[in-house]
Structure formats: structure tokens, C-alpha cells
Amino acid sequence: MAKCAICGKGPSFGNNVSHSNNKSRKVWKPNVQRVKTIDSGTVRRLPVCTQCIKSGRVSKAL
Numbered sequence: 001m002a003k004c005a006i007c008g009k010g011p012s013f014g015n016n017v018s019h020s021n022n023k024s025r026k027v028w029k030p031n032v033q034r035v036k037t038i039d040s041g042t043v044r045r046l047p048v049c050t051q052c053i054k055s056g057r058v059s060k061a062l
Contacts, residue, residue: 004032004049006057036061 003010009030015023031050035058036043043061052058 002029002032003047004030004052005046006048006052009049009051 009032011030012028014026014028016026017023032047033050033053034045035048035053037046037048038059038061039046046058048058053060
């Protein structure tokens with residue numbers, strides 16, 4: 001699960017930098033959960049980031 005279906009948030013890329021200034025690649029992944037949502041009258045499972053869940057951008061199915 002790489003991307004949020006609501007906001008499109010995906011992984012960020014950068015470098016780990018050590019004390020001796022060695023650089024290695026790093027990936028920061030968003031906290032994406034599979035949530036049952038109501039989408040145009042039907043219940044679907046969508047990958048949604050936790051910020052979208054907390055802010056109420058997703059209507060969760062019961």
C-alpha cells in the first residue's frame with residue numbers, strides 16, 4: 001500500500017546522513033490503512049492515510 005486514495009500522499013525519498021557525512025538512500029512511507037468506506041453508495045476498501053481518517057475526509061462504513 002503505497003498511496004492514499006484520497007489525498008495521493010506517497011513515499012518521500014531522501015538520504016540518511018551519518019556523523020562522518022556518508023550518505024545512503026532512505027524512504028519515508030506514509031501511515032496508510034485499508035479502511036471500509038462508502039463511495040457513491042457502495043462499500044469499498046480503500047488505502048487511506050491516517051491524516052485523512054482523522055480529519056474526516058473519509059466517511060467510514062459501519
